Every structure is written in C-alpha cells, then in structure tokens.
Amino acid sequence: MSVKSLIINPGSTSTKIGVFEDETLLFEETLRHSTEEIAQYASIVDQKDFRKNIILNLLKEKDFDIKSLGMVVGRGGMLKPIPGGTYTVSDELLEDLKIGKQGQHASNLGGILAREIGDEIGVPSYIVDPVVVDELDEVARLSGVPEIPRISVFHALNQKAVAKRYAKESAKNYEELNLIVVHMGGGVSVGAHKNGKVVDVFNALDGDGAFSPERAGGVPVGGLISMCFSGKYTEKEVYKKFVGNGGLNAYLGTNDMRDVMKMAEDDDNAKLIRDAFIYQVSKDIGSMACVLQGKVDRIIVTGGIAYNQYITDRLEAYAGFIAPFTVYPGEDELLALAQGGLRVLNREEEAKVY
Numbered sequence: 001m002s003v004k005s006l007i008i009n010p011g012s013t014s015t016k017i018g019v020f021e022d023e024t025l026l027f028e029e030t031l032r033h034s035t036e037e038i039a040q041y042a043s044i045v046d047q048k049d050f051r052k053n054i055i056l057n058l059l060k061e062k063d064f065d066i067k068s069l070g071m072v073v074g075r076g077g078m079l080k081p082i083p084g085g086t087y088t089v090s091d092e093l094l095e096d097l098k099i100g101k102q103g104q105h106a107s108n109l110g111g112i113l114a115r116e117i118g119d120e121i122g123v124p125s126y127i128v129d130p131v132v133v134d135e136l137d138e139v140a141r142l143s144g145v146p147e148i149p150r151i152s153v154f155h156a157l158n159q160k161a162v163a164k165r166y167a168k169e170s171a172k173n174y175e176e177l178n179l180i181v182v183h184m185g186g187g188v189s190v191g192a193h194k195n196g197k198v199v200d201v202f203n204a205l206d207g208d209g210a211f212s213p214e215r216a217g218g219v220p221v222g223g224l225i226s227m228c229f230s231g232k233y234t235e236k237e238v239y240k241k242f243v244g245n246g247g248l249n250a251y252l253g254t255n256d257m258r259d260v261m262k263m264a265e266d267d268d269n270a271k272l273i274r275d276a277f278i279y280q281v282s283k284d285i286g287s288m289a290c291v292l293q294g295k296v297d298r299i300i301v302t303g304g305i306a307y308n309q310y311i312t313d314r315l316e317a318y319a320g321f322i323a324p325f326t327v328y329p330g331e332d333e334l335l336a337l338a339q340g341g342l343r344v345l346n347r348e349e350e351a352k353v354y
Helices: 035-039 045-061 091-099 108-121 156-169 221-228 235-242 248-252 257-263 268-291 309-319 333-345
Strands: 004-010 014-021 024-032 071-075 086-088 125-128 178-184 188-194 197-201 298-303 325-329
Touching: 004 045, 004 108, 004 333, 014 045, 014 333, 024 045, 024 333, 045 108, 071 108, 071 333, 086 333, 091 108, 108 125, 125 333, 156 178, 156 188, 156 197, 156 298, 156 325, 156 333, 178 268, 188 268, 197 268, 221 235, 248 257, 248 268, 257 268, 268 309, 298 309, 309 325
Parallel strands: 004 071, 071 125, 178 298, 298 325
Antiparallel strands: 004 014, 014 024, 086 125, 178 188, 188 197
C-alpha cells in the first residue's frame, strides 16, 4: 500500500515543502518569507505558527486532503551529536530542537512542525540525518589541541542519501561498503563511509578541509592567530571572513562556480583559483582513502558543483586511481527526507530513539 508524506525543509528565508506518494513527488513549493515577516519574531521557534499556517494554507489551495498523509518528515536541526538514521520526533528531541541544543537555525523548525502537524492528524513524525550526525572514530576526534576537538558537522542528509542510492543501484548493502562521498555546494564535505558509518569527515561548516565557494576551510594556524590579534577585526568579522566570505568569495567575489568557470576562460587568476579548489578537494579524497586503508569500493561526487563535468573529470584525473567514480549531481533533500521515513514505514530499518 502506498504512503503519502508531507516533507518540510525550513530555511532562513523560505520553507520548502513537498508531498510524495512513496518516492513519487506529487508537488513541491518553496514558500518565501520576507525579511520584514521574519523580523517580527524574537527567535526561530517563535516562527512556528507563522510557517505552519502558510504550509496548511498552501495544502488547502492545492485541494490536498491532509488526512490522507501517512507521515510527516522534517529537516533535522542543531541537536546533540547523534548517529545517522531516521528518528521519531520524541518529546526529548522536540525540546532540544526548541532550545537549539547546538545553536539556533531555521532547520530546527523542521522537526517541530512535523511533530505538531503529525500529532494533529494522528500520523508519525520523523527527522532524517541532520547536520549533526556524528559517527566519528575516536581517533578522528583529536586535533592536536585538547581544548579544540575535531567535530562532525557536514551534509549528512545528502551524503547518506547518495551512498544508499549507490548501494541500492549496485544491489549491495550500504553497511557492507567502503565509500568516499564528496559533497560540493556552498560548503564542501568529504566523508569516509565505512560499513554504514561516516567514521571521518571534514567539517563543512567552519574549519576543515578544502576551501569552498563560501568557506575558507583549513588555513595556516599561525596566520590565523596573527589576524585575530592584529586589532583590525572583531571576533565576528574574523569569523565572517572565514565562513561566508571565504573561499571563492574571498578570491573572486562570487560564490557561484559557474561564474568562476566563465572567468577562467580568459583570466589566469580565476583559472588558478578554480584549479586550487579541485586540487584541495582531491587532497581531501586522498586523506579519506587513507582512513579506509585504501579499501575503497567507490568515490561518489554530489552537490550542485557536481553538475560541472570539467570539475568532476579533473577530480577523477587526480583520484581515480583510488576507486571508480560515480557522479550524482545536485541534492534532492525533499526526496532524501521522504526516503528516510519510508525506510522505517516499510520496515527496512527501525526508527532510532533520540
């Protein structure tokens, strides 16, 4: 019997929703919110009723019977570090989303809205693979400074989704494979997936690995310390230089790789920056190959930048000796969330307890 699901993916100025029947998208919509609308609310959790009403009104406009839903799935937020999987939105999980256990982010509203709407119509509510998924081996946590451990913050939803997609298409179990997954979007994360767990990954948010369109990645520590104590910048200004204004933004004034590719046609500096990006991502792939002791079944490249064949071809030229490449461009977060809930309802896996 087919299952209809409502998928909710809140962003800072928008709420993306999709309605699926099993894995078939019936319709999707990106509901935009103006700065003025958002500014009315003191905190992210205060936006709940505003966003909920917009979602329900859209479903009415589509003449969709909300009572036909079999589940509601929301984007997971800044919870405590947890293993990957699909989680029932329990009371404890709900409370941590409300308080923002590891920070305030619009994605926290995903599980909150899923739980409230699900409870009202009597169906289960879930979140799937939030950014705080943490399956690191203990040895991977050491940075060299005890007060600053390495942490796991990455594109867990898409990384896990494409890894499981590859496993399914190969008629293999994700838990039996060793994979390196490369997500290239506004941030870049490269993860080592060993027998169903991401045992090491470059922190895509604020401190590891290759530079990306908006982030500086790993930088020389001495230079960073000197910048912090130069007196030229506040703490917030330094952070913004590295997260948001770093990477391609810092070098070329754009966070769009398509612009960079056009610049590189007749600009040697843009060509150098593009090639440095590819070079650094390739080094990250090599690092994760060492984590997996060279036993790599597949290298999977995904995210928006994976649409660029020049970049994926150059990555393969660098790292193709490690393992064959598979490219799944883009990221279909709505489908990934729906698939996570379906795996539980179809008893392919059990819902995890937070």
